[in-house]
Amino acid sequence: MLKYNFFSRVLIAALLSISSVRTVSAEQTATLTVVVEGISNQNGEICMGIYSSPKGFPMNTEEVVESACVKPVGSSLTYNFYGLKLGNYAVVVVDDQNGDRKLNTNFLGIPKEGFGISRNPTVSIATGTPSFYDASFMLMQNTTTNILMKYSLD
Numbered sequence: 001m002l003k004y005n006f007f008s009r010v011l012i013a014a015l016l017s018i019s020s021v022r023t024v025s026a027e028q029t030a031t032l033t034v035v036v037e038g039i040s041n042q043n044g045e046i047c048m049g050i051y052s053s054p055k056g057f058p059m060n061t062e063e064v065v066e067s068a069c070v071k072p073v074g075s076s077l078t079y080n081f082y083g084l085k086l087g088n089y090a091v092v093v094v095d096d097q098n099g100d101r102k103l104n105t106n107f108l109g110i111p112k113e114g115f116g117i118s119r120n121p122t123v124s125i126a127t128g129t130p131s132f133y134d135a136s137f138m139l140m141q142n143t144t145t146n147i148l149m150k151y152s153l154d
Helices: 002-020
Strands: 029-037 045-051 066-070 076-085 087-096 115-117 137-139 143-148
Touching: 029 045, 029 087, 045 076, 066 076, 076 087, 087 143, 115 143, 137 143
Parallel strands: 029 143
Antiparallel strands: 029 076, 045 066, 045 087, 087 115, 087 137
16 A cells, blocks of 8 residues: 555656646748849849847947858849747848958048948948848847948938
């Protein structure tokens, strides 16, 4: 009887512990498709950086969550980023002509290479660099962002 009673208690304890375990659901991910239009030359690479917060946006490439550089063929290109967590993102694109993987500017801070920012905000001396919130969008399931390259300020 003692064996049976001990076995019953162990079995009940095991069943209770199994029933109290929460099921772990896999975090949802999505694909971001970046379409870059208005590429004016085929030299260098088109480099893209994805930011998930205002930290470092848009110039600090160490703060990107994903990045890629692609040799352009034609005036537009499409690139897919897979496995991104759902959330708020902004994308910066640079037409990197000299291969240094950054946007080169003159002594006034005006870009010397082509650039683009998601949601295509105005970039001028009057408006300055757009904020993360001006450029950000919600990534839900599979999302496409179209970015127009600029080779001068607006």
